[in-house]
């Protein structure tokens with residue numbers, strides 16, 4: 001089969017490789033759509049500490065089951081499915097206290113999507129492989145995994161009806177945050193440094209836009225848009241830069257919640273004003289990954305038509321054009337790109 005294989009930093013090659021073999025507990029999926037993701041971009045530019053190359057690049061996809069292991073019960077050949085990229089163990093301390101996103105033994109796979117076929121490991125078959133309703137396209141369904149992370153982040157942010165929420169970063173993740181914050185009944189302020197992304201933010205429901213490249217003080221610009229300049233009830237970071245983490249903390253009102261979602265390069269640090277944290281009673285939250293519950297809810301939101309998937313997926317190319325897709329991804333062109341094998 002054709003596949004884009006990751007060999008190391010800035011080294012992804014189009015190759016002809018074997019179709020994956022499956023165990024009796026696995027299924028084989030013929031990929032119909034794969035999507036690019038910020039994680040892919042970071043992996044291309046920096047590598048990944050947890051995964052040893054070579055492996056097939058990409059992790060967001062939807063497709064058809066073409067082969068089912070003898071021991072698999074709930075799935076059949078021909079079913080349209082979407083899979084998340086992980087499954088928790090359900091046995092460790094964190095799983096037992098209801099925090100499977102930080103499971104000690106997470107079966108995590110950030111690979112397999114930019115190819116014609118992918119095998120689904122058995123823990124994912126059991127917990128995070130979902131049939132796609134007939135009226136949902138493969139493209140929309142492939143959004144399940146990143147959306148599940150955002151559903152997780154929104155549920156941890158405690159947004160109340162009528163709250164003011166600032167979302168810093170209008171990339172794919174920020175744009176999903178904007179849509180879900182609107183569903184939660186918030187007024188949304190969106191900030192970004194790219195005008196085209198802010199336009200999409202507005203289309204998806206953002207009430208106020210701030211082009212951070214045009215203002216002297218991004219924090220003040222946000223606070224000026226909140227009642228009595230007191231700051232946002234909930235401040236969300238969806239960029240993944242330490243300086244934006246620091247700004248996001250300063251945008252929250254007293255007693256507010258700060259959701260630090262964007263993963264920064266490892267080894268980076270931020271500085272927090274201790275007086276601000278203490279006397280303002282801020283709550284700072286790191287949010288990582290998703291859980292089977294949020295994966296299911298993400299597919300529900302897509303199936304209900306509550307998420308505008310088509311505004312997020314701006315381009316489409318065949319797998320054979322993957323080198324071009326890579327260059328677009330590196331240059332932040334488009335939002336999410338669909339790759340069709």
Ligand SMILES: [Zn+2]
Nearest residue numbers: 037039060146
């Ligand atoms: Zn992703």
Ligand SMILES: [Zn+2]
Nearest residue numbers: 089092095103
């Ligand atoms: Zn666990």
